[in-house]
Amino acid sequence: MSSDLTQSAAAPADVAPTLSAVAKRAGVSAITVSRVLRTPDRVAPETRERIERVMRELGYVPNLVAGALASARTNSVGVLVPTIANSIFADTVQGLSDTLEPLGFSVILAQSRYDSAREDRMLAALLSRRPEAIIMVGSPATDDGSRLLRNARIPIVETWELPLTPIDAVAGFDNYKAGVAVAKHLVAQGRRQLAFIGGDDPRATRRWLGFKDHVLANGLDEPRRLILDRNASGSVVAHARLPGVDAVFAANDAHAIGFMAGLRNAGLLRDGPASSQPVAVIGLGDLEMGRLISPTLSTISVHGDAIGRTAATLTLERGGERRVDLGFELVLRDSG
Amino acid sequence: MSSDLTQSAAAPADVAPTLSAVAKRAGVSAITVSRVLRTPDRVAPETRERIERVMRELGYVPNLVAGALASARTNSVGVLVPTIANSIFADTVQGLSDTLEPLGFSVILAQSRYDSAREDRMLAALLSRRPEAIIMVGSPATDDGSRLLRNARIPIVETWELPLTPIDAVAGFDNYKAGVAVAKHLVAQGRRQLAFIGGDDPRATRRWLGFKDHVLANGLDEPRRLILDRNASGSVVAHARLPGVDAVFAANDAHAIGFMAGLRNAGLLRDGPASSQPVAVIGLGDLEMGRLISPTLSTISVHGDAIGRTAATLTLERGGERRVDLGFELVLRDSG
C-alpha cells in the first residue's frame, strides 16, 4: 500500500526522494530524469513535463553530492579570507559570489583569522571538498599550504597583493606602490615627521615598506611604525605615542578614523581642508564612512568587489592573462 | 615500471591519489585507511604510522564528496544572508564560522541580495548540497522557500528576528521592541517631530512599526518614514527632505552617520552632549565607527557575532530551547 506509486505528495517521505524514485514514478529510466535536469533539450517535451510534474509532486531536490562524485565536477569554489568581518574582504567575497552564483557555483567559505596553522587546516579542509578552484586573500603563509595548493591542480587565485612567484593567477594591487604613493603625497605637502599605524600582516607590511623607503629616499627621518591591534580603538590613543608627528598613514580606514578621533580629542583636527590640518591622515580602503565624517578622509581607494569579480573570472577561464593589477587610487579629501 | 608501488612522491600524479591507492601501497585494505582517518584508535599504531607515511608520500587528500555520499553526512552547513558586505551580517557569519569550523563543518555561503526570487534559488542550491543545517538571516520570504526548508528535515535556524511561527530554531532579537525603545527614549527626551530613515526589508520594517506605534501612543504626530537606498550616501541629503524634524531613528548606523554628515553641513550638529543637539540621531548595529566619530553615535547595540555563535549551537544540538532572544541594548552617547 505504501509503495512508491501510492506515495502522496502532501505527506513527504521521511527520506528524501531520489532521482530513481522520480524515474520509477514517471515510468522512465534514471538517466532520462538526469537529462531533464542537465540537458532538458534532449528530452521530448511531453516526457519532460511529466517528469517535472513528478519532481514537484515528490518535492525532489537533486543530490549534488552524488552528482559531483559521478561527474567529477563539484560546481563549488573554495574561498579563504583572513576574516569576513573586515568590510574590504567582505566586498571581495560579495563580488566573487555575485559572479559565481549565477553560474551555478557555490562558495565554500573559510577564515584563517590571520593564523597560519589555521590557514593550513582550512586549506586542507577546503581541498577535501574538491572545489574547482580556490580563491584566497593573500598568499599561503607556509610552504605546506603552498604545496597543498600546487598539488591540487586546480585554478588558484591569490588576491589583494601581487606576489612575485604566484601559484597560478593573481588579482590585486601593489601594496608597496600604495605606500610609496602616500609617502610621495605627504612629503610633497611638506610633512616632515611621518608615521605608519596599523597591523603587521604581510599586505600591511608591504605598504609600510613602500612608505618607509620613499620617505628615507627623500632624506627625511625614518618614519615611525606603530603596530596596532585589529580593533581600531587602539588607534584613538595612538597619537599620544607619536609626539611630534605631522602626518600618518593608517593601514586601513578604520584605524585612520580612530586616529582622527584621537586628534579631535587633542584639539588637532580642523573642519577645513588638508592644508589646515596640524596632522595629515591618510587611510586605505575607501570605506563609505570616510566620505561621511568630518573632515572627510583622504584614502587609498581599492576596489574590493572588482578584485572579487576578477578573481572569479580568473577561476573560470584557464587561459589568458593570469596576473591582473587592479591598481589603486589616492583619493584626496580634507584629512590630508 | 610505473605501477602504484614505484610511484614517486616528488612527482605527484596528474590524478589525485585515492584511498585505495594509499591502501594498496601500504599493503592494507581500503577500510583500514579509512579508519586511520576517522577512528585512528582502532588501528594498530605500527599500521597507522605506515599508512600515514604513505599518505604523506602520495600527498593524499581525502575526498569528502565520496565520503559524504557513503556516510550520508556532509559536515557542511548552508548559510544564507541578504548580503555579506553589511558588517552586521558579516559579524554573524564570522561568529558561526568560528564555532563550526573547529568541529569540522564547512560553511556554504549564499547571498539573496534582498531578492526573494534569488533567495529561493539559493535555498534550492544550498539544499542540493545536502547541508546538515541551514542558517539564515531573517525568515524565508516566500511560501516556496518555507516549504523547501520544512521538507528538508534538517535543523533550520532563522536569525536577526523572532518570527511568530518559526520553521525550527531562532536566534535573534525583537526588532519591534527595538523601535519602541528608541521612540520611548526620544519622546522622554522631549523630541516631538520624529522620523525613521533606512531600508524597507522586513526587519527594518518591524523596527519602524515599533517606533511608530509608540510615538502615536504618546499622542504625538505620526513619525515620517523615509525609505532609502542601502547605500548610505542618500542619507546625507535626507535632512532636506525632513524639515522640522528634531529626532531621527536610522535603521542602521551607516545611515545614521550619513545623516549626521548632512546635519553637519546644515550646521545642525554639536560636539556637545545629546541635550545640545538640535536633531537627535539614533542608529542600530553599534558599529565601531560610531564610537570614533564626533559626536559619538547613540545606537541600539546588537551582538551579531553572538547571534552567529548561538545559531551555530542551535544547529548542533537538536533538543533544548529552540528560541533564543539575544536582546539588544540602547547605548546612549552624544548624538541623541
Next chain:
DNA sequence: TATGTCAGTGTTAGCGCTAACATAATGGCT
C-alpha cells in the same frame, strides 16, 4: 580443552548520480 572476548583487519554492498556507449524509432535521401 572448550569457550568466550577482544583487538585488528577484511569483505561485501551500496550511497545517488552520470559518462559512455547502446538501441529503437522515425523520416529523408538517393
Next chain:
DNA sequence: AGCCATTATGTTAGCGCTAACACTGACATA
C-alpha cells in the same frame, strides 16, 4: 528499397568512500 542521420531513451558500469558485518588469532577464563 536500402541507407544514413537524427532524436529519444535505455543499459551498464563505476565515481571514492563507508556501514555493517565477518573473520582471524591471541589471550583469558572456566
